[in-house]
Amino acid sequence: MLKTFRIGGIHPPENKLSAGKQITGLALPTQVIIPLGQHIGAPAQALVKKGDIVKVGTPIAKAGGFVSANIHASVSGKVAKVDNVLDASGYKRMAIYIDVVGDEWEETIDRSETLIKECTLAPKEIVDKIAACGIVGLGGATFPTQVKLMPPPGTKAELIIINAVECEPYLTSDHALMLEKAEEILVGVTILMQSVSVSKAVIGVENNKKDAIEKLTSLAKQYAGIEIMPLKVQYPQGGEKQLIDAVIRKQVKSGGLPISTGAVVQNVGTAFAVYEAVQKNKPLFERVVTVTGKAVSNTCNLLVRVGTPIRYLIEAAGGIPENTGKIIGGGPMMGKALITADVPVTKGSSGILLMTKEESVRKPMSNCIRCAKCVSACPMGLNPTHLMNLTEFAEWDGAEKNHIADCIECGSCSFTCPANRPLLDQIRFGKGKVMGIIRARKS
Amino acid sequence: MILIAVVSLGAIGFVGAGILYLASKKFEVYEDPRIAQVQEILPAANCGGCGYPGCGGFAAACVKADSLDGFLCPVGGADVMSQVATILGKEVVAAVPMVAVVRCNGTCSSRPRNNQYDGIKSCTIASNLYGGESACTNGCLGYGDCVVSCAFDAISINPTTGIAEVDEAKCTSCGACVKACPKAIIELRKKGPKSRRIFVSCINKDKGAAAKKACANACIGCSLCKKQCEFDAITIENNVAYIDYNKCRLCRKCVAVCPTGAIHELNFPPRKEKVVEAKVVETSETENK
Numbered sequence: 001m002l003k004t005f006r007i008g009g010i011h012p013p014e015n016k017l018s019a020g021k022q023i024t025g026l027a028l029p030t031q032v033i034i035p036l037g038q039h040i041g042a043p044a045q046a047l048v049k050k051g052d053i054v055k056v057g058t059p060i061a062k063a064g065g066f067v068s069a070n071i072h073a074s075v076s077g078k079v080a081k082v083d084n085v086l087d088a089s090g091y092k093r094m095a096i097y098i099d100v101v102g103d104e105w106e107e108t109i110d111r112s113e114t115l116i117k118e119c120t121l122a123p124k125e126i127v128d129k130i131a132a133c134g135i136v137g138l139g140g141a142t143f144p145t146q147v148k149l150m151p152p153p154g155t156k157a158e159l160i161i162i163n164a165v166e167c168e169p170y171l172t173s174d175h176a177l178m179l180e181k182a183e184e185i186l187v188g189v190t191i192l193m194q195s196v197s198v199s200k201a202v203i204g205v206e207n208n209k210k211d212a213i214e215k216l217t218s219l220a221k222q223y224a225g226i227e228i229m230p231l232k233v234q235y236p237q238g239g240e241k242q243l244i245d246a247v248i249r250k251q252v253k254s255g256g257l258p259i260s261t262g263a264v265v266q267n268v269g270t271a272f273a274v275y276e277a278v279q280k281n282k283p284l285f286e287r288v289v290t291v292t293g294k295a296v297s298n299t300c301n302l303l304v305r306v307g308t309p310i311r312y313l314i315e316a317a318g319g320i321p322e323n324t325g326k327i328i329g330g331g332p333m334m335g336k337a338l339i340t341a342d343v344p345v346t347k348g349s350s351g352i353l354l355m356t357k358e359e360s361v362r363k364p365m366s367n368c369i370r371c372a373k374c375v376s377a378c379p380m381g382l383n384p385t386h387l388m389n390l391t392e393f394a395e396w397d398g399a400e401k402n403h404i405a406d407c408i409e410c411g412s413c414s415f416t417c418p419a420n421r422p423l424l425d426q427i428r429f430g431k432g433k434v435m436g437i438i439r440a441r442k443s
Numbered sequence: 444m445i446l447i448a449v450v451s452l453g454a455i456g457f458v459g460a461g462i463l464y465l466a467s468k469k470f471e472v473y474e475d476p477r478i479a480q481v482q483e484i485l486p487a488a489n490c491g492g493c494g495y496p497g498c499g500g501f502a503a504a505c506v507k508a509d510s511l512d513g514f515l516c517p518v519g520g521a522d523v524m525s526q527v528a529t530i531l532g533k534e535v536v537a538a539v540p541m542v543a544v545v546r547c548n549g550t551c552s553s554r555p556r557n558n559q560y561d562g563i564k565s566c567t568i569a570s571n572l573y574g575g576e577s578a579c580t581n582g583c584l585g586y587g588d589c590v591v592s593c594a595f596d597a598i599s600i601n602p603t604t605g606i607a608e609v610d611e612a613k614c615t616s617c618g619a620c621v622k623a624c625p626k627a628i629i630e631l632r633k634k635g636p637k638s639r640r641i642f643v644s645c646i647n648k649d650k651g652a653a654a655k656k657a658c659a660n661a662c663i664g665c666s667l668c669k670k671q672c673e674f675d676a677i678t679i680e681n682n683v684a685y686i687d688y689n690k691c692r693l694c695r696k697c698v699a700v701c702p703t704g705a706i707h708e709l710n711f712p713p714r715k716e717k718v719v720e721a722k723v724v725e726t727s728e729t730e731n732k
Contacts, residue, residue, distance in 0.1 A: 090573035090580060091580055092649070362562075429568045
């Protein structure tokens, strides 16, 4: 029997329409918009100003704190301005606009396709290199990778878990990457193991990607300590805590860090980015993005430079279908509806989903019938309907006591609710509020 | 038989009563009787507009304080405060009547919607998710968190403009809506003589061009009003003008020069010929004094 996490979970229709599509490059746009805050933590600080000439890979912003990441130019050309841009949430954030001229790369970047397996760097050097290249978690949460590779005092890393689950319906970018860059990923995993001095790594892959499992398993024999673990298809297995439970059967305590179980979880895309950064000196400025949707004529997996407006990606996939209701940045479960197609691709963009009108319409909400489906679906073992009521009536003490801060915002509760109650909308708001209260109390 | 029951129960009752009596004497907490008197007069709306938790808290604070300076029950107003002052034997401090003002005039027609929100109809939740249905991320969302927060039915969403409106006759300036608005659009301002007041009905902090593009009625920070103001009442910060209601003399010159109509005047008589306007300025000045 295949393993999966033990609490809750759902199985939405997979809809992996773009599975098996090869990764194709996307033509460069005329201008890229690179936001300064595309990771969790403090926004980066711009190093360039209007009129500066940059090459591909030139650092254009440096980390603005401990939990932050460097940002590099994804194109060569001239900095047009450093100004506000409407980001995915419709709010204005600072961004660097670069007008594209040619495609000239920094000389330090190794652009050859040859595989370099050997890495003789010390753990500290690896982590420094990862930090310098601005690598962040590519699963969507965009947590700066170097921070995760420096376990806080009192904790010790015992193994690396690679998140190749891709449990979000529709998305196939990780799947495509695993099929085409399997060796590079495995070298990346070895480097990650080296960086935290562990000898074991487990790559968790959901069983709906059998070709990727086969390929990785056959190649992994050459690499010491790497195990490929097929997992039962279950959402949200890609959640860090869920994956740890699925792979090593350990629960992260409420409010605790995943490292307390000894596991360092990294996304498979991150492993590939680590390989490129450490072995090829290539900073993180491009990534694979899935463009998909039921009405999309040409669903695809594109290799896209960070900062490309998503309009270009949609055009490459055959344009916006007529009955498009919503454009979602990310997958259908955790993604966000975008207000315009001018939003740039960031390091965390894993997919663009064009939902049809019929799919995207919200069904009318009715009263809670106390069926407790949300309770059995919640992968964190919370009581979503109770939390929704508590936030509705601003009972922040009660919400905190009921562990609202543990919610991972996976949306399983809203998905499963037969009364179509907007559980997650309300809980996400309450979680933010309670987190604010907790922070204020600590300071 | 029944006698035993009566006697024993009676005895227990007496002993219990005795203990309770002694305890009440021993642990008695003295409460100023005036607190109850003051509370009697207060409107019992428990709105928290005075800044204290409910009318009881306010009454206790009034009794405890040395002077009533700074104490105001926004619901009861000057009437109630003078009664409170009489009970406490303190001097009445005249408070300036205030009113809630919605600083957004991005109506449906002037502020084109570029997307649709279909989530929970709550401003706080919507603004938590994203910027709003129009390109202006500062404007009124119109889902009515302020309406829900108002205990006096004084605020409503105008269906044609899509913006919150304050009924100044009902508004007690308790400030509940100010706290409820996630965009910080609502402000408590001086009600002004004859309820006349002038304010900048926009808080868009974007640069002029962007603000204008998002909303035809936006303040673009052009500072024409600032140049026009003789009383130094207008400041421009973050590309948006703000009128200090303590300095404003209600001359209305700024209203006339505003190119986008972002400055609003309320309850003024219709504008007359230029010569007469000067007169209006004078009268309003004297009223203000």
